[in-house]
Amino acid sequence: MTTTDSEPATVAPPAARSIRTFHPRRGRLTDRQRAALEQLWPAYGLAVPDDGRTAVEPAELFGRRAPLVLEIGSGMGDATAAMAAADPDRDYLAVEVHTPGIANLLDLVRRHGLGNVRVARGDALDLVRALPAGSLDAVHVFFPDPWPKARHHKRRLIQPAHVALLRSRLAPGGTLHCATDWAEYAAAMRQTLDADPGLVNAHDGYAPRPAHRPVTKFERRALTAGREIFDLVHRRR
Numbered sequence: 001m002t003t004t005d006s007e008p009a010t011v012a013p014p015a016a017r018s019i020r021t022f023h024p025r026r027g028r029l030t031d032r033q034r035a036a037l038e039q040l041w042p043a044y045g046l047a048v049p050d051d052g053r054t055a056v057e058p059a060e061l062f063g064r065r066a067p068l069v070l071e072i073g074s075g076m077g078d079a080t081a082a083m084a085a086a087d088p089d090r091d092y093l094a095v096e097v098h099t100p101g102i103a104n105l106l107d108l109v110r111r112h113g114l115g116n117v118r119v120a121r122g123d124a125l126d127l128v129r130a131l132p133a134g135s136l137d138a139v140h141v142f143f144p145d146p147w148p149k150a151r152h153h154k155r156r157l158i159q160p161a162h163v164a165l166l167r168s169r170l171a172p173g174g175t176l177h178c179a180t181d182w183a184e185y186a187a188a189m190r191q192t193l194d195a196d197p198g199l200v201n202a203h204d205g206y207a208p209r210p211a212h213r214p215v216t217k218f219e220r221r222a223l224t225a226g227r228e229i230f231d232l233v234h235r236r237r
């Protein structure tokens, strides 16, 4: 994965051109997830452009201009759906690679009538590259894959070049909120985020878990196993 904080090269295409249907294999989804995927994907789904040129225009995706929250690695989507339901004046764009998670979030969108959620399928960094600079009010990275082995650290989402890219898509004053149950990753995240010249740590250390962040599926597992949770909230200067 190469990373750049430069602008996407082309102007936004019509939303319909960036939205495509996909058909995951039968058997991986519950009937309800499959039905939600088939019914909602055309209007609520986005195939992440991976050509490095196609731009994603949030106003076209949501049909309105509102502050935009990006949730990276939304998992089964419970936290995204809960936050979007409690925050109707902002739009929520979730990005995930795991098809059952995408379908589950679409099912939650359908059941709770969430007009302010869209679900992107593909690589989070490709999506971030395709978004306009300064277009995000917040980025949520809740319990990203920890890649605990040292030789796999290069696969981690939170590393200096990726943070610079994320920061470039945040509006001034926008927040980057990360959470993890992996103490060593938390320390590395904090060091990387604190070192970014365009970010300021909103809490001068780890943040108390904000009331607006629901307990996620992975967080529940960590709490059951007795692990500590670390939140980090940084603001773009």
Ligand SMILES: C[S@@+](CC[C@H](N)C(=O)[O-])C[C@H]1O[C@@H](n2cnc3c(N)ncnc32)[C@H](O)[C@@H]1O
Pocket (backbone or CB within 6 Å): 072, 073, 074, 075, 076, 095, 096, 097, 098, 101, 122, 123, 124, 125, 142, 143, 144, 145, 216, 217, 218, 219
């Ligand atoms: C440990 S899980 C956490 C899920 C959820 N945030 C939670 O707390 O329950 C990490 C998620 O990130 C997703 N993921 C990993 N790499 C990704 C990528 N490059 N782009 C988008 N999602 C990704 C995985 O599929 C997985 O669902």
